[in-house]
Amino acid sequence: MSKSLARVRAALEAAGVDAEIREMSETTRTAEDAARAAGCAVDQIAKSIIFRGEATGHVILFLTAGGNRVDPARATTVAGQPLGKADAALIREETGFAIGGVAPVGHLKPVTAFFDPRLLDFSVVWAAAGTPRHVFAIAPNQLLELTGGRLADFTG
Numbered sequence: 001m002s003k004s005l006a007r008v009r010a011a012l013e014a015a016g017v018d019a020e021i022r023e024m025s026e027t028t029r030t031a032e033d034a035a036r037a038a039g040c041a042v043d044q045i046a047k048s049i050i051f052r053g054e055a056t057g058h059v060i061l062f063l064t065a066g067g068n069r070v071d072p073a074r075a076t077t078v079a080g081q082p083l084g085k086a087d088a089a090l091i092r093e094e095t096g097f098a099i100g101g102v103a104p105v106g107h108l109k110p111v112t113a114f115f116d117p118r119l120l121d122f123s124v125v126w127a128a129a130g131t132p133r134h135v136f137a138i139a140p141n142q143l144l145e146l147t148g149g150r151l152a153d154f155t156g
Contacts (some may be wrong), residue, residue, distance in 0.1 A: 004098075005021070005134055007096060008021065008136070011105040019138050020137060020149060022135055024131075024134070026133075027132050031067070035126075038135055038137070042065075043122070045061050045134070046065070046069075050062075051075065052083065053112070054083060059086050059095060059112075060079050060111070061113040061147070062075060062113075063115050063119065063127075063149060065116050065118040065119050068118060074153060074155070078114055078150075079114070080114040093109075094107065095109075098132075101129075101133075102128055114154055115149035116154040117153070120140050120141065120151075124137050125138060125139075
């Protein structure tokens with residue numbers, strides 16, 4: 001088991017969340033790929049979109065429904081600071097995950113997170129489990145609580 005996958009499993013277990021982590025036979029790098037593999041609607045995929053806070057220099061996580069796009073202007077307002085592109089090295093350093101498998105939990109460092117209210121429209125959402133081929137299902141309110149995210153309107 002990869003270190004990334006093990007961290008996600010440990011984070012879920014530590015929170016008392018009994019989530020089944022599934023290894024998919026195909027990639028889950030995109031929301032469309034993940035939805036196809038999980039057999040769910042695209043909006044049931046909780047995408048982890050990472051930006052770099054220009055004032056803090058740290059990553060900021062935006063968890064959004066798979067069919068939504070993060071609007072940079074709205075995200076900047078929500079974050080309270082200008083946002084820039086987070087490069088792969090910063091993402092790996094702060095979350096411990098590679099692009100394409102960034103999980104919403106199990107980060108190496110505390111991460112500021114914002115949560116798309118659209119995800120709450122479902123009884124179950126699917127999120128990356130630390131690799132491009134692993135996902136887990138979870139109730140969105142549990143995911144919101146687990147990430148410490150703030151509900152915010154940042155899509156457009």
